[in-house]
Amino acid sequence: METDVAIIGAGFGGLGAAIRLQRTGFTDFLVFDRGDEVGGTWRDNTYPGCACDVPSHLYSFSFAPNPRWSNTFSSQPEIWDYLRGCVDRFGIRPKLRLRHEVHEARWDDHRQRWLLRTSGGDHTARVLICAAGPLSDPAIPELPGVDEFAGTVFHSARWRHDHDLTGRRVAVIGTGASAVQLVPQIQPLVEKLTLFQRTPAWIMPRRSRRISRAEQAAFRAVPGAQRAVRAGLYLVREGMGLGFLHPTVNRFASRLSLRTLRRQVADPHLRDKLTPRYAMGCKRVLISNDYWPSLAQPNVDVVTAGIDRIVPDGLVTADGVHHPADTVIFGTGFHVTDSPVVRRIKGRGGRTLGEAWTPSMHAYRGTTINGFPNLFFLLGPNTGLGHTSVVLMIEAQLRLVVAALRHMRTSDIQAIEPTAEAQRRWTERIDQKMAGTVWESGCESWYLDSTGRNTTIWPGFATSFRVRLRRFRPADYQVATAGTTPNETEREHADAV
Numbered sequence: 001m002e003t004d005v006a007i008i009g010a011g012f013g014g015l016g017a018a019i020r021l022q023r024t025g026f027t028d029f030l031v032f033d034r035g036d037e038v039g040g041t042w043r044d045n046t047y048p049g050c051a052c053d054v055p056s057h058l059y060s061f062s063f064a065p066n067p068r069w070s071n072t073f074s075s076q077p078e079i080w081d082y083l084r085g086c087v088d089r090f091g092i093r094p095k096l097r098l099r100h101e102v103h104e105a106r107w108d109d110h111r112q113r114w115l116l117r118t119s120g121g122d123h124t125a126r127v128l129i130c131a132a133g134p135l136s137d138p139a140i141p142e143l144p145g146v147d148e149f150a151g152t153v154f155h156s157a158r159w160r161h162d163h164d165l166t167g168r169r170v171a172v173i174g175t176g177a178s179a180v181q182l183v184p185q186i187q188p189l190v191e192k193l194t195l196f197q198r199t200p201a202w203i204m205p206r207r208s209r210r211i212s213r214a215e216q217a218a219f220r221a222v223p224g225a226q227r228a229v230r231a232g233l234y235l236v237r238e239g240m241g242l243g244f245l246h247p248t249v250n251r252f253a254s255r256l257s258l259r260t261l262r263r264q265v266a267d268p269h270l271r272d273k274l275t276p277r278y279a280m281g282c283k284r285v286l287i288s289n290d291y292w293p294s295l296a297q298p299n300v301d302v303v304t305a306g307i308d309r310i311v312p313d314g315l316v317t318a319d320g321v322h323h324p325a326d327t328v329i330f331g332t333g334f335h336v337t338d339s340p341v342v343r344r345i346k347g348r349g350g351r352t353l354g355e356a357w358t359p360s361m362h363a364y365r366g367t368t369i370n371g372f373p374n375l376f377f378l379l380g381p382n383t384g385l386g387h388t389s390v391v392l393m394i395e396a397q398l399r400l401v402v403a404a405l406r407h408m409r410t411s412d413i414q415a416i417e418p419t420a421e422a423q424r425r426w427t428e429r430i431d432q433k434m435a436g437t438v439w440e441s442g443c444e445s446w447y448l449d450s451t452g453r454n455t456t457i458w459p460g461f462a463t464s465f466r467v468r469l470r471r472f473r474p475a476d477y478q479v480a481t482a483g484t485t486p487n488e489t490e491r492e493h494a495d496a497v
Contacts, residue, residue: 011040
């Protein structure tokens with residue numbers, strides 16, 4: 001089946017792309033997703049306590065405000081409901097191809113089309129938008145003996161709701177965002193909870209509250225009221241970015257976090273285990289009011305020794321201690337810098353995106369990649385944020401995508417991709433801006449790839465990213481018109497980034 005634009009993924013990125021295309025006159029598109037409903041990360045992560053750590057009014061599309069948010073920080077069910085509502089509100093359900101996992105997307109230079117092989121059939125498309133998302137494929141460490149474990153094992157993103165944790169001995173591996181949310185929820189239920197921690201997290205208080213019915217009514221009735229709140233949150237969150245770009249600014253926040261830890265955890269030995277010893281922001285900063293208090297309960301042990309192996313009735317750590325368990329929950333995050341989708345996308349000459357991104361990811365403006373014509377990658381290299389909403393970054397990228405498609409339409413261009421030189425200059429500028437930021441302070445995190453390079457986070461404010469993507473720069477791209485293939489032309493554009 002032929003379509004003009006194929007979109008992989010039906011989370012925030014894919015749905016945002018579909019809605020933006022439809023609203024700007026590009027109506028020939030299809031959205032492919034392996035799930036049986038839209039939602040992406042917010043469909044898959046249903047663990048107890050799952051919620052967003054970005055304010056609700058910012059973690060939503062600017063063109064689709066939601067006056068019915070019930071809390072200043074929304075829970076997973078509410079965000080998932082919002083995304084499903086957007087599908088119906090903008091009438092894009094007929095464009096969805098659910099239960100269509102994309103096994104391969106291959107560029108055909110002769111036909112100048114993307115050839116998609118999916119679990120629901122084959123398709124061709126002129127343009128491919130990859131919106132698979134960085135938090136879509138769970139990362140599970142390869143621990144010896146896991147296959148011999150006699151109990152139940154699952155990842156937090158594949159929560160087993162049929163497995164009652166009441167009275168069980170549960171081992172939770174990992175202390176990232178998922179664990180910080182789920183541990184306080186399951187701790188009162190279980191007989192014993194053993195938390196395996198490699199590195200303690202910086203945690204700030206979760207200053208959330210319910211949004212009153214009066215506020216919701218005002219958002220519905222007063223034009224601009226919700227936009228004003230969103231604008232205020234945007235400015236506040238942008239200000240928080242200073243602490244990531246200039247680590248010394250975070251000293252006050254670090255003291256606040258440690259003061260909260262001292263107040264919530266009386267045991268000095270446990271408190272020492274939970275005290276971070278790296279610059280705040282080097283790893284993801286988490287928000288919670290109940291995580292540390294839950295770890296101080298008598299049925300919880302925090303283990304900092306490395307896991308040596310899993311045995312049928314528990315786990316054995318490197319110090320030889322056996323920790324009994326009948327349930328193991330991995331809260332170990334996702335494949336971010338090594339997402340499986342990059343091995344399925346093949347550009348010119350059959351080269352996979354994974355090969356092009358070995359050992360490090362590169363993309364011009366985080367969106368387009370040399371050697372991969374007509375491919376637009378949402379939330380690509382260096383488009384993440386540590387202080388505000390990634391939805392802002394997605395919308396900035398979508399403006400660039402639409403501008404590129406309009407240029408292609410008006411100029412009779414069949415294929416477009418960034419020049420190697422433009423991509424190189426962009427990458428060099430990113431690396432230069434990264435110097436001196438908190439991400440260069442020496443700690444290990446999932447922001448870094450195998451070379452130690454930060455290929456995940458944008459080293460700046462959301463505003464600066466949006467400004468840089470505001471205009472489409474034809475001179476930074478090589479093109480193909482009908483019957484030709486792209487030929488790269490080296491140019492010098494000092495203002496490209």
